[in-house]
Amino acid sequence: MSTDAANDPMHEVLRRWQTAFDSHRADLMADLFTPDALFQGFGPETISGRDAVRGYYEAVPDYRRAHLGDVHGYRIGEQVAGGFADVTFRDPTGWEAPVHLSLVLQYEDGSWRIRQYHASRIVADH
Structure with missing residues (x-):
């Protein structure tokens, strides 16, 4: 199995x-799951x-954007994959929310879909 970005499910x-x-295509977003x-x-x-x-x-404002950082993926056989990504959500007002995004992926009907999604906001102190 190749783990390069071009062939990595994540x-x-x-x-x-x-x-x-x-x-801001909610129907396309839903189809990814x-x-x-x-x-x-x-x-x-949790929904x-x-x-x-x-x-x-x-419900997400249509002016909000996602900026991808580092992505780390893994595969378990042919049907399951997952990993972590650093994502920063931003909008023109200056609002910003960096997160660690964790995904579990499942291969079904000829494409990879998100089986589990978890966004964890990064805060400087805890």
């Missing part, structure tokens, strides 16, 4: 995720399923 999924996020995906974003509750994911991204 890189591939995150490229599609960033494109959909930056263009498995039908029963678990999702923990900035909200206080599940594509419809909930779609609703989450519909």
